[in-house]
Every structure is written in C-alpha cells, then in structure tokens.
Amino acid sequence: MALENKNLSRQEFLKKLGLFAGGVVFVSTINPLKMVFATEKPKNGKWYGIAIDIEKCIGCGSCARSCKIENDVSQEPFYFRNWVEQYTITNEHEIKVSSPNGGIDGFEQPVPDEDIYKTFFVPKMCNHCSDSPCTQVCPVGASFDSPEGIVLVDQTYCIGCGYCVQACPYGCRYIDPLKGVADKCTLCSHRLEKGLDPACMMICPTHARIYGDLNNKNSEVSLFLKEHNCAVLKPHLNTHSKLFYNDLNQEVH
Amino acid sequence: MPVQVKRLLLVFAFFIAISVALIYFLTPKSFGEYGHYRGKALEEISSTEIKYVQMDDCAMCHDSIAELKNSGLHATLQCEVCHGPGFNHIEDYENNRMEIPNEGQFCMRCHIMNAASPKKVIKQIDAVEHAEGEDCITCHNPHQPWL
Amino acid sequence: MDKTQSLYEALSKVEGFIYPNEISLNWDMLIVMYPYITGLVAGAFILASLNRVFNIKALRPTYEISLLAALSFMLVATMPLIIHLGQPFRFYEMLVTPHFTSAMALFGFVYLWYLMVVLLLEIWFDYRYDMVIWSQQKKGLMKYVYKALTLWISDTSPESRKTDEKIGYFITVVGIPSAFLLHGYVGFIFGAIKANPWWSTVMMPVIFLFSAMVSGIALIMFIYMLVSYLRKQKIDMNALDTIGKYLFYILILDFTLESLDQIHRIYVADESFDILKILVHGKLFVTFFIIQIGIGTLIPLATLAYLQFKKPSDRVRKIIYATISIFVLVGIFYMRYNVVIGGQLFSKSFYGFTSYKANVLYDTDALLSLVLFIVPFFILAFLLWLLPPWKKIEH
Incomplete structure (x- = not known):
C-alpha cells in the first residue's frame, strides 16, 4: 500500500x-x-558616422539653433541635442570652457587676446557610439541602435528612468521636461529618410560637419577620415564613438 | 509531498500563469523585429515633420536672389541660416513670412571678432571700429556682402 | 518652486563648466531613498538569519521583528523608483520586455524573487502553525483573515510543524545569498556606470552590501527598543548587546572596505581625481566627512568599541544604543546621498559642478522620500498587530 x-x-x-x-x-x-544582446553591425548596409572639423567651426551656434527648431526641443537653456563649447587655454595653462545657452546666443571671449595660449570651438552632439553605454543600460529596450548605427529613443515606450542619461559619458541626453522621457539626437533620421541632410549639417555655414556611410569607403565622411588625423572623445571608455573630430585637442572632454 | 508545499506550489503556479499571460498580452506587436525594441519605432521616429527645407526649394521662386548669393562667398550658406526654417513658408507663403534680420547684431553671430574663431575661415569684424554704430546692411547687401 | 525656475537658479550657481544637459539633476532624493530602503531590508534579513542559520540564540527576541520589518520596508522599496519615473505607468515594461544587458532590468525579478520566495515564504512558514491556532481562536472577520492567510490548511500535526521548520530553515539559507544579491545588485546599478568615475568601482556592490547590513542592524536595534518601549516590556539586554556586537563587527568591515576604496582612489589618482577631490572637500564636505564618516561611522565605532570592554548600567547602555542606532541610520542615509547626489554634482567633462539642495517644503520629491521612509513604520505596526511575535507559541 x-x-x-x-x-x-x-x-x-x-x-x-x-x-x-x-x-x-x-x-x-x-x-x-528571446534575449537580444546587441544589434548586429550590418556588413553591407549603411553605417552612419560623423566627422566634425574643429578648424572650420566659427562658433556661430547655427547648428544648435536649427536643431532645437527642427526637433521641437524645449527652448529653455537646459536641454540640448547639440551645442557648441568654447575652449580657451591661457598662457598660465588655465583651461576655461563655456557654452552659454549651448552657444545659441553666440560667445564672448573671457580672456584678452594677449593672455590666450590657444582657443577654439568644439561642437558637441550625440556620438552615435557603436557600443553605446546608453542603449546598454536601457532596462526596457526603449533606447536602441538602429540597423544603420543611429542611436534612437522610442519615446512611446521609454519609462523615463534616466539611467541612459547617467550612462552617457558625453552628456548628450536629457529627460524631456514635458514628455517625461529621454530625448537625444536622432541624426535627423526623419530627414535622412527623405534624402535630406540633418539640420545641423545642412545649416552649418562653413561645412564643418560631415556625416555619411562609414561602410562606403568613398563617402564624404570616409574620405575625410582618410585625409585627416581624427580622434574621438574619451577613447578610454571604449564606446567606439562614431563622431570623429579633426584637430581635437587633448584638453577637450 | 506535504500539504503546505502543494498548496504553495498551486499559488505560485497561479501567479506564474498570470505573469506569463500578462507578458504575452502586454508585449508590443512589433517588439523584437530587428532587435530588443519596437520595430515600429523606426518608422515613427522617421515620420516626424521636416522644418528646414533646402536651398533648391527656395530657389524655385527666389531664383534671382539665390543666383546673386551663389555668385560669391556666401554661396555655401543655406538661405535658412539667416531666414529661419522654411516649412511653413513653402506651404503658404502669404501668411508665413520668413524672418528678415536687419540688425547688425545678427551678422555678428558669425563675423564677431573672437580669437577662437579661425581667421582663415571667416572674416572677422570689430563692430565698433568698423561700422561706428551703423547697421551692416547700410553698406553691405547680405546676399552679396563683399560690395 | 517651479521646476524651470529651480533650474535657472541652479544655472546661476554653476561653477566652472558643465555640459548644458547636466544642469538638471536627474536622480534626486527619491533615488537616494531607493538604495537606502533596499539596504535596510537586506540588513534586517541578515540579522534574522544570524539567529536562524548561525544559531545565535541571544538574537531570538528580534527574529520575527527583523523579518516583519524587512517585509514592511520591502513593500515600499520599489515605490521611490516608480514615482521617480518620467512615465510611472509604464513601469510594467521592465517586467514585460526586460533588456538583459541593463543592470537595472533585472531589479524587478530580483525584487520579486526576494519578496515572494524569500521573505513572504519564510514568514509564512514561521507563522503557519500560529495562524492556524489563531484562526481557531478568533471570531468573526479575523477568523477568516487568518484562515485565508494559512491558505485554508489547518494541519497542526507535529510532522507538519517539522516540515515548516525544515523548509523555513532552507529558505533562510537561500535567503542569505538572495539578500546579498538584492543589495549587491543595487550597488552594481551604480558601479556599472563607466561614465561616472565616482560610481564606477568594482567595490560598489560590496560597499553597498556592508553598509546595508550596518543600516539594517541599526534599524532593528532601534525598532526593537521602540517596540519594547511602546509595549512597556522589559528589553532583553543580552539581545541588545549581541546586536551591538554584530553592529560593531560589520561596521569595522564596512569602514575598512570604504576606506580601501577611497585610499585606492587617492593613490591611483586617475584623470577624475582632481575633480573628485574638489567635490569631496567642497560640496560634499559636510555630508561626507562630518555626517557619513564622523557621525555615522567613527562615533558609533568608538562607542561600540568602548562597550566591548566596559559595561555601564542597563539604562546608560539603552541610551547609548538608541543614540548610536540613529547615528548609524543617519550616517548610512548620507552615504547613499553622497553616492547618488554626489555622483551628479560634478560634470562628466571634469571641468565644473552643478548644485543641489533638497528642500522638503518646496520639493515634492524630497517630501515624498520622507513619506516613503515613514510609511514602512505604519506597515510594521499593522504587521505586528496582525502577526504579533509575542503571542507565538514557543516550540
């Protein structure tokens, strides 16, 4: 029993x-x-990259201004998808950086010319990293790398936890005050879709900003990278940034 | 198996069943199409409205001005650098006028004297010394500023 | 105060250069409260398992109180997170489509595991027999409440009690690594951010874990004294001394680990060192040196060390323990503050600082965090009324 x-x-x-x-x-x-760890980098599709020529930037702030208009970014001076910084290194090797209202209203040089060792402008925007720390930390899959290598935010799905804002080493993200979700540069993917250049690239009066397909070795950006000695920001963080600067000083963070 | 364990397993099975059902119904349709995100989001993001049109669109009506501008140093400039976004204007040009900035401050956005600005790329002006209070456009035609 | 207005104020107080998007401090008081509350849960649970698994009999009077306190804080642990979200009603997405490369995505699952499998089950097995008895004694509504709580099992046989005991023990054993996981994990959420040198250290999970134990033990010390005082019962001084002893040991460990982290930081002095030095000596001076290290660590350490050698009268010791537990609780709160807020005060460009001032009167987030710290005490009062440890039948 x-x-x-x-x-x-x-x-x-x-x-x-x-x-x-x-x-x-x-x-x-x-x-x-199904677990998805990362978007596979396509071998033949487009893989967008950006190059900025610091030698050509005149600090007019047109890029930052047009970006805010094109993408309906809040006009308050706390939210930027792109902005311009002015670096001034004095003869005493004091480093002064400023970006009043992201450079939209122009710049003033804080140091008299005779005390300047060197000075230059650095336009900043999303680096569209290949190994983005921001998409890595998104807990819900609202932030992702598009198949063309653009880092995007799905604003109807984002929960607004702010983890990506903390994870971005370049300060390129913010929480939209009205929508309560993360917002960032999309490389104007709505314009790319229609064959137009991103607003900041199109509006730049000196053509200091270039973008294009890194997989195509004859694209403007690939040729630019070939001809110039370019560097990325914070390379030690291994984000494989796709925003390359020509003539980048090591003081720039 | 002790009765407590059986009863608890039942409760847990119930919770897990509900969770699985919820996961199934709450997951967006296009999720996971290309990666761990909503596939539809790609379309939605690229369907937003365009604000900045291109010079070609402006030149369709303002051909003589475009030609004048393109004949010199301002050729690389898009019309919208100075006149603002044109999306409303090309829809309905009578009710949506473009910005026409007249004041000298405006030109100074680019042409201000600043050591950070590369001299070989842009002509820099000391506004006080050069213009003595006059607006730039009193002497310069912005579409052909080199006189 | 309006959010935009406070941002303009912050803008006017910026020192040096910060990225323009950094003026708005994204993780405020609520996110300080989140690791603090989870830490209290993990710490309280570990104190309970000291009694059960490591068989430290002197801690018996605090066993149920520790468990119920852990549960009360656990129930609100996710609230600060959810309230803080820009889109709070979308929080379920974290459970529906968790992105497993994110250090945050798993929190929901770790939380559910800890709450459902560890805490609730352990309490249930511990109280099952008593709840059956109470369901037979009580009349009216309460009878059915207890009946439902026992899941309609009325088995009171010695075998069933043995099973309860055995499974309960097993769950506690599983619970210890789970408690470590819970809070080590919270530390990892911060430690995994390579963009932020103040957070990005392998030590972060370990430091969070030990500070969690410190704060949880101090909390139970305080709650045990408070409950005994309210019930006008004599405090078991032996239990209190034992808690004090463990608080002392773990405080030493915690302080050692934190010092190790800081010494390493100072000695290695990498590129972020200059800005962090200014941060710690400037904006964090009061909260770091005076509150976290002075009040929260050194004073309790010295006092507890003294008590290991000299035993003043019970009355004096009670006053000392009450004071020390509050000091430690405040100290660990400011440890969380220094990590969470401190990590956002300096710019990732390493060229400047933004500012932050919590104000309970104007800032709803700061007010809510305070409320979220008080609510668990009411939950605990309710749980102690529903499941009074002092009415349990001793085995």
Missing part, C-alpha cells in the same frame, strides 16, 4: 515536472522573451 502510494506521488511529481518543463519551453518560444 505504502509502496503504491509512493509510486503514485512519484508519477504525480514526474507529471508536474513534465508540465513545468513544457511550460518553460512554451514560454521561451514566445518572441519577446
């Missing part, structure tokens, strides 16, 4: 185990549970 009972409960146990295993298999077939 006791033996039978034991067998019965074992049967029951096996049955439950089977059900459980079946359940696990069923659950794992459901699409959303």
Whole structure:
C-alpha cells in the first residue's frame, strides 16, 4: 500500500515536472522573451558616422539653433541635442570652457587676446557610439541602435528612468521636461529618410560637419577620415564613438 | 509531498500563469523585429515633420536672389541660416513670412571678432571700429556682402 | 518652486563648466531613498538569519521583528523608483520586455524573487502553525483573515510543524545569498556606470552590501527598543548587546572596505581625481566627512568599541544604543546621498559642478522620500498587530 502510494506521488511529481518543463519551453518560444544582446553591425548596409572639423567651426551656434527648431526641443537653456563649447587655454595653462545657452546666443571671449595660449570651438552632439553605454543600460529596450548605427529613443515606450542619461559619458541626453522621457539626437533620421541632410549639417555655414556611410569607403565622411588625423572623445571608455573630430585637442572632454 | 508545499506550489503556479499571460498580452506587436525594441519605432521616429527645407526649394521662386548669393562667398550658406526654417513658408507663403534680420547684431553671430574663431575661415569684424554704430546692411547687401 | 525656475537658479550657481544637459539633476532624493530602503531590508534579513542559520540564540527576541520589518520596508522599496519615473505607468515594461544587458532590468525579478520566495515564504512558514491556532481562536472577520492567510490548511500535526521548520530553515539559507544579491545588485546599478568615475568601482556592490547590513542592524536595534518601549516590556539586554556586537563587527568591515576604496582612489589618482577631490572637500564636505564618516561611522565605532570592554548600567547602555542606532541610520542615509547626489554634482567633462539642495517644503520629491521612509513604520505596526511575535507559541 505504502509502496503504491509512493509510486503514485512519484508519477504525480514526474507529471508536474513534465508540465513545468513544457511550460518553460512554451514560454521561451514566445518572441519577446528571446534575449537580444546587441544589434548586429550590418556588413553591407549603411553605417552612419560623423566627422566634425574643429578648424572650420566659427562658433556661430547655427547648428544648435536649427536643431532645437527642427526637433521641437524645449527652448529653455537646459536641454540640448547639440551645442557648441568654447575652449580657451591661457598662457598660465588655465583651461576655461563655456557654452552659454549651448552657444545659441553666440560667445564672448573671457580672456584678452594677449593672455590666450590657444582657443577654439568644439561642437558637441550625440556620438552615435557603436557600443553605446546608453542603449546598454536601457532596462526596457526603449533606447536602441538602429540597423544603420543611429542611436534612437522610442519615446512611446521609454519609462523615463534616466539611467541612459547617467550612462552617457558625453552628456548628450536629457529627460524631456514635458514628455517625461529621454530625448537625444536622432541624426535627423526623419530627414535622412527623405534624402535630406540633418539640420545641423545642412545649416552649418562653413561645412564643418560631415556625416555619411562609414561602410562606403568613398563617402564624404570616409574620405575625410582618410585625409585627416581624427580622434574621438574619451577613447578610454571604449564606446567606439562614431563622431570623429579633426584637430581635437587633448584638453577637450 | 506535504500539504503546505502543494498548496504553495498551486499559488505560485497561479501567479506564474498570470505573469506569463500578462507578458504575452502586454508585449508590443512589433517588439523584437530587428532587435530588443519596437520595430515600429523606426518608422515613427522617421515620420516626424521636416522644418528646414533646402536651398533648391527656395530657389524655385527666389531664383534671382539665390543666383546673386551663389555668385560669391556666401554661396555655401543655406538661405535658412539667416531666414529661419522654411516649412511653413513653402506651404503658404502669404501668411508665413520668413524672418528678415536687419540688425547688425545678427551678422555678428558669425563675423564677431573672437580669437577662437579661425581667421582663415571667416572674416572677422570689430563692430565698433568698423561700422561706428551703423547697421551692416547700410553698406553691405547680405546676399552679396563683399560690395 | 517651479521646476524651470529651480533650474535657472541652479544655472546661476554653476561653477566652472558643465555640459548644458547636466544642469538638471536627474536622480534626486527619491533615488537616494531607493538604495537606502533596499539596504535596510537586506540588513534586517541578515540579522534574522544570524539567529536562524548561525544559531545565535541571544538574537531570538528580534527574529520575527527583523523579518516583519524587512517585509514592511520591502513593500515600499520599489515605490521611490516608480514615482521617480518620467512615465510611472509604464513601469510594467521592465517586467514585460526586460533588456538583459541593463543592470537595472533585472531589479524587478530580483525584487520579486526576494519578496515572494524569500521573505513572504519564510514568514509564512514561521507563522503557519500560529495562524492556524489563531484562526481557531478568533471570531468573526479575523477568523477568516487568518484562515485565508494559512491558505485554508489547518494541519497542526507535529510532522507538519517539522516540515515548516525544515523548509523555513532552507529558505533562510537561500535567503542569505538572495539578500546579498538584492543589495549587491543595487550597488552594481551604480558601479556599472563607466561614465561616472565616482560610481564606477568594482567595490560598489560590496560597499553597498556592508553598509546595508550596518543600516539594517541599526534599524532593528532601534525598532526593537521602540517596540519594547511602546509595549512597556522589559528589553532583553543580552539581545541588545549581541546586536551591538554584530553592529560593531560589520561596521569595522564596512569602514575598512570604504576606506580601501577611497585610499585606492587617492593613490591611483586617475584623470577624475582632481575633480573628485574638489567635490569631496567642497560640496560634499559636510555630508561626507562630518555626517557619513564622523557621525555615522567613527562615533558609533568608538562607542561600540568602548562597550566591548566596559559595561555601564542597563539604562546608560539603552541610551547609548538608541543614540548610536540613529547615528548609524543617519550616517548610512548620507552615504547613499553622497553616492547618488554626489555622483551628479560634478560634470562628466571634469571641468565644473552643478548644485543641489533638497528642500522638503518646496520639493515634492524630497517630501515624498520622507513619506516613503515613514510609511514602512505604519506597515510594521499593522504587521505586528496582525502577526504579533509575542503571542507565538514557543516550540
């Protein structure tokens, strides 16, 4: 009797185990549970990169201004998809950086000319990194790398936790005060779609900003990178940034 | 199996079943299409409205001005650098006028004297010394500023 | 005060250069409260397991109180996170489509595991027999409440009690690594941000874990004294002394680890060192040196060390323990503050600082964090009324 009972409960146990295993298999077939670690970099598709020529930037702030208009970014001076910084290094090697209202209203040189060792402008925008720390940390998959290498935010899905803002080493993200979600440069992907250049690139009066397909070795950006000695920001963080600067000083962070 | 364990397993099975059902129904349709995100988001992001049109569009009506501008140093400039975004204007040009900045301050956005600005790229002006209070456009035609 | 207005004020107080998007401090008081509360949970649970797994009998009077306190804080642990979201109603997405490369995505699952599998089950097995008895004694609504809580099992046989005991023990054993996981994980959320040198250290999970234990033990010390005082019961001085002893040991460990982290930082002195030095000596001076290290660590350490050798009268010791537990709780709160807020005060460009001032009167987030710290005490009062440890039948 006791033996039978034991067998019965074992049967029951096996049955439950089977059900459980079946359940696990069923659950794992459901699409959303598939783990996706990173977007595969396409070998033949487009892979966007950007180059900025610091030698050509005159600090007019047109890029920052046009970006705010094109993308309906809040006009308050706390939210920028791109901005310009003015670096001034004095003869005493004091480094002064400023970016009043992101450079939209222009710059003033804080140091008299005779005390300046060197000075230059650095336009900043999303680096559209290949290994973006910001998309890595998005807990819900609202921030992602597009198949063309553009880092985007799905604003109807973003929960606004701000983790990506913390994770971006370049300060390129912010939480939109009205929508309560993360916002950042999209490389004007709505314009690229229609064959137009991103607003900041198109409006730049000196053509200091170049973008294009890094996979195509004859694209403007690839040729520019070939001819100039370019560097990325914070290379030690290994983000594989795709925003390359020509004539980048090491003081720039 | 002790009765407590059985009962608890039942409760847990119930919770897990509900969670699995919720996960199934709450996951957006296009999720995971290309990666761990909503595939539809790509379309949605690239469907936003365009504000800055291109010089070609401006030149369709303002051909003589475009030609004048393109004949010299301001050739690389888009019209919208100075006149602002043109999307409303090309839809309905009578009710949406473009900005026409007249004041000298405006030219100074680019032409201000600043050591950070590369001299070989842009002509820099000391506004006080050069213009003595006059607006730039009293002497210069912005579409052909080199006189 | 209006958000935009406060941002303009922050803008006027910027020192040096910061990236324009950094003026707005994204993680405020609520995110300080989040690791603080989770830490209290993990610490309180570990104190409970000291009694059960490591068989430290002197801690018996605090066993149930520790568990129930852990549960009360656990129930609000996710609230600061959810309230803080820009889109709070979308929080479920973290459970529906978790992005497993994110250090944050797993928190929901770690939380559910800890709450459902560890805390609730342990309490349930511990109270099951008593709840059956209470369901037989009580009348009216409460009878059915207890019946439902037992899941309609009325087995009171010695075998069933043995099973409760065995499984309960097993869960506690599983619970210890789970508690480590819970809070080590919270530390990892910060430690994994390579963009922020103030957070990005391998030590972060370990430091969070030990500071969690410190704060949890101090909390139970305080709650045990408070509950005994309110019930006008005599405090078991032996239990209190034992808690004090463990607080002392773990405080030493915690302080050692934190010092190691800082010494390493100072000695290595990498590119972020200059700005962090200015940060610690400037904006964080009061909260770091005076509150976290002075009040929160050195004073309790010295006092507890003294108590290991000399035993003043019970009355004096009670006053000392009450004071020290509050000091430690304040100290660990400011440790979280220094990590979370401190990490956002300096610019990632390393060229300047923004400012932050919590004001309970104007700032709803700061007010909410305060409320979220008080609510668990009411939950605990309710739990102690529903499941009074002092009415349990001793085995």
